Amino acid sequence: MATKAERQAARASVAVYHEAQLGVLIEHVGWAVDRFRAGEQDAFEVDAVIHQFHRAARQLWSFCDQSGAQVESTAQLIARMADDGDAIDWWQRGAPARPRGAEDLGR
Template sequence: MATKAERRAARDLVAAYHEAQLGVLIEQVGRAVDRFRGGEQDAFEVDAVIHQFHRATRQLWSFCVQSGRQVESTAHLIERMADDGDVIDWWQRGASAKARGAEDRDV
C-alpha cells in the first residue's frame, strides 16, 4: 500500500503530464487559428481542428483523471513510457474515425 506521500507524488506526476499534454494540444489549435488569421485556412478547417482538439482532450482526460490506486498505476505507466521513450499521440487519438481510416489506407 502506498504512503500518503507516494499517492501525492503520483497525483502530482499525472497532473503535470496532463497539463503538459494539454499544452501540446492547445498549440495545435493556436497554429490553426494563426493560419486562419493569415488567410491560409478557412473557418471550416479551423472548426475541424477544434473538434479534433475536443476529442483529443476527452481521451487525455479519461487517461489522467483517476482516483485511488488507478492514479498510481497511471503514474507508473507515465514513468515507464518516459523511460522507454514511448509517447501517446493524443492529437492522433482525437482524429475522427473517418480521418484515422483514411490514414490507415494511405500507409
C-alpha cells in the first residue's frame, strides 16, 4: 500500500503528463485554425480537426483520471513509457473510425 505522499506524487506526475499531452492536442487545433485563417483550409476541415481533438482529449482524460492504486499504476506506466521511449499517440487515437467500404461489407 502506497503512502499518502506516494499517491500525491503519482497524481502530480499524471497531472504533468496530462497537461503536456493536452498541449500537444491543442497544437493540432491551433495549426488548423492558422491554416483556415491563411485560406488553406475550409471551415469543415477545421471542424473535423476540432472533433478529432475532442475524441482524443476525452480518451486522454479517461487515461489520466484515476484514483487510489490506479493513479499509481498510471504514473508507473507513464514513467515506463518515458524510460522506454514509448508514447501513446493521443491524436491518432482520436481519429475517426475508418468508414466501411464495399470491400468491408463483403461486396
